Amino acid sequence: MTDQEILAAAAEAMTRFRATVSERPVAPQVDFEELLDGFGTTLPLDSSPPSAVLEELMHAADPGIMASVGPRYFGFVVGGALESATAADMLALGWDQMAFNATASPAAMAAEQVAGAWAKELVGIPATASVGFVTGAQEANTVGLAAARHHVLAARGWDVEQGGLQDAPRVRVLVGDERHSTIDRSLRLLGLGTGSTVPVRTDGNGAIDVGHLEEVLAAGDGPTIVCLQLGNVNTGACDDLERSCALAHEHGAWAHVDGAFGLWAAASPTLRHLTRGIEQADSWGCDVHKWLNVPYDGGLVFVSRPDVHIAATSMTASYLVGQGTGGSDLVLNASRRARGFAVWAAIRELGSKGLAELVDRNCALARRFADQLGDAGAEIGNDVMLNQVLAAFGDDATTDAVIDAVQRDGTCWMGGTTWRGRRYMRIAVSNHTTTEADVDRSVEAIVRCWRS
Numbered sequence: 001m002t003d004q005e006i007l008a009a010a011a012e013a014m015t016r017f018r019a020t021v022s023e024r025p026v027a028p029q030v031d032f033e034e035l036l037d038g039f040g041t042t043l044p045l046d047s048s049p050p051s052a053v054l055e056e057l058m059h060a061a062d063p064g065i066m067a068s069v070g071p072r073y074f075g076f077v078v079g080g081a082l083e084s085a086t087a088a089d090m091l092a093l094g095w096d097q098m099a100f101n102a103t104a105s106p107a108a109m110a111a112e113q114v115a116g117a118w119a120k121e122l123v124g125i126p127a128t129a130s131v132g133f134v135t136g137a138q139e140a141n142t143v144g145l146a147a148a149r150h151h152v153l154a155a156r157g158w159d160v161e162q163g164g165l166q167d168a169p170r171v172r173v174l175v176g177d178e179r180h181s182t183i184d185r186s187l188r189l190l191g192l193g194t195g196s197t198v199p200v201r202t203d204g205n206g207a208i209d210v211g212h213l214e215e216v217l218a219a220g221d222g223p224t225i226v227c228l229q230l231g232n233v234n235t236g237a238c239d240d241l242e243r244s245c246a247l248a249h250e251h252g253a254w255a256h257v258d259g260a261f262g263l264w265a266a267a268s269p270t271l272r273h274l275t276r277g278i279e280q281a282d283s284w285g286c287d288v289h290k291w292l293n294v295p296y297d298g299g300l301v302f303v304s305r306p307d308v309h310i311a312a313t314s315m316t317a318s319y320l321v322g323q324g325t326g327g328s329d330l331v332l333n334a335s336r337r338a339r340g341f342a343v344w345a346a347i348r349e350l351g352s353k354g355l356a357e358l359v360d361r362n363c364a365l366a367r368r369f370a371d372q373l374g375d376a377g378a379e380i381g382n383d384v385m386l387n388q389v390l391a392a393f394g395d396d397a398t399t400d401a402v403i404d405a406v407q408r409d410g411t412c413w414m415g416g417t418t419w420r421g422r423r424y425m426r427i428a429v430s431n432h433t434t435t436e437a438d439v440d441r442s443v444e445a446i447v448r449c450w451r452s
C-alpha cells in the first residue's frame with residue numbers, strides 16, 4: 001500500500017468488516033490489557049508512513065471491535081449505520097469541512113437546512129421550528145432546556161444569558177420519574193441543578209401520569225419547565241404529549257420532549273398515534289445514531305421559537321460580524337464536523353416510506369422476541385409498544401446469569417437493567433439489517449444459555 005492509497009485501503013477494510021460482521025461473535029473475546037498493549041506502550045519518537053499507521057491500527061483494534069453495527073446487537077439503543085449515511089460521513093471527513101456557518105462551508109449548511117426540514121416533516125414538528133445538528137440527545141436536551149430556561153425567565157423579566165441564575169427567580173422543572181439520566185445532567189450543566197426537579201409519577205409502563213402532572217403543576221407557580229418523553233429507554237413508553245403539553249401551556253410552562261429514539265415513531269403511520277400532540281411541544285431532542293441508523297455521533301434539537309433558540313445558544317465575535325446566524329449558533333459547538341451530510345443521506349436513502357418500514361419492522365421484531373421468549377417461559381416485564389423488550393428468567397440472580405452467558409456466547413448481545421426493582425434482560429431492536437431469522441437465532445441462543 002502506498003501512502004496515497006491509504007483512504008481507499010481504509011474504505012476497503014471497512015467494507016470487508018461490514019460484509020462479514022454478522023458472522024463475528026458479537027462481543028469480542030479479548031483481554032483489555034492485551035488490547036492496550038496492541039496500541040503500544042511508549043510515545044513514538046519517530047514519524048511513520050501513514051500506510052503503516054493504518055495497518056497497525058487495524059491490527060490493534062480488530063480484536064476489540066464490538067459487532068454493534070451487525071444484525072444481532074440489541075444492547076442500549078444502537079442503530080446500525082446505513083450504507084449511504086456511512087459513505088456520506090466518510091466524505092464529510094475527507095472534505096474536512098468546518099461546519100460553522102455558510103461562510104465556512106456553504107454545502108454543509110445547505111445539507112443541514114434541507115435535512116432539518118425533512119426531519120421536521122417526517123415527525124410532524126412545525127416547519128417554522130429551528131433545527132440544530134448536535135452530537136446526540138444529551139446535547140439536544142441541553143440545548144432544548146437552555147431555550148426553555150431563557151424563555152420562562154424572560155417571561156419574568158429576567159435575562160438569564162446576561163444575569164445568569166445567581167439572583168434569578170427560582171425555576172421548577174417537572175420531570176417524570178422515568179426520565180432519562182441525560183435530563184439530570186443537562187439540568188446540572190445549565191445551573192438549574194437536579195434540586196430544581198419536581199418528580200411526576202409514571203404509570204406501569206413508565207409514561208407520565210397526566211393526572212399527577214396536573215396536580216404538581218397546580219401545586220406551585222413561577223417559571224416552570226415540563227420535561228416529557230417519547231420512548232422510555234427500558235420500555236419504549238411514550239408520554240401523552242397532547243394532554244401534557246396542553247396542561248403545561250395552561251400553566252405558562254415550557255414543554256420539552258426527549259425523543260431520543262421514540263421521536264421517530266412519529267414517522268410511522270401505524271405508530272404515529274403514540275406521539276399525538278407532538279406539534280404542541282416547545283422543544284424536542286432526538287438522536288440520529290439510534291433509530292435513524294446514522295453513524296455516531298449525531299442528533300437533532302428543534303425549538304418552536306427560533307428567536308429563543310438563538311438567544312440561548314448563539315455566539316458572537318468580532319471576526320463573525322456580518323455573517324448572520326449559522327449552524328453553530330444553534331448548538332454547543334463552535335467548530336464542528338459537517339453532520340448534515342449523513343442525516344441528509346439517511347433520509348434520502350430511506351424516504352418517508354422506508355423510514356416508516358424500518359420503524360415498523362423493528363417493532364414487529366421486538367414483539368417477535370417477546371412472543372417467543374414468553375412462549376419459552378420468560379416473563380416479559382413491559383408492554384411492548386415500540387422496539388424495547390424486558391425479559392426476566394426467574395429470580396434476579398438467574399436473569400443476570402443468563403445475560404452474562406448470552407454475552408459470552410457471542411450469538412447476540414443484550415444488556416441488563418433494573419425495572420421497578422427487578423432485574424431484566426433489556427432488548428432494543430434498532431438496526432435496519434436485523435431479520436426474523438436473527439431474532440429466531442438469538443432466542444435459540446438465549447434459551448440454550450438459560451437451560452444450561
Ligand SMILES: *Cc1c(COP(=O)(O)O)cnc(C)c1O
Nearest residue numbers: 136137138180182233258260287
Ligand atoms: C439514548 C437516550 C438519550 C441520550 O442520547 P445520547 O445520544 O446518548 O446522548 C436520552 N434520552 C433517551 C430517552 C435515550 O434513549
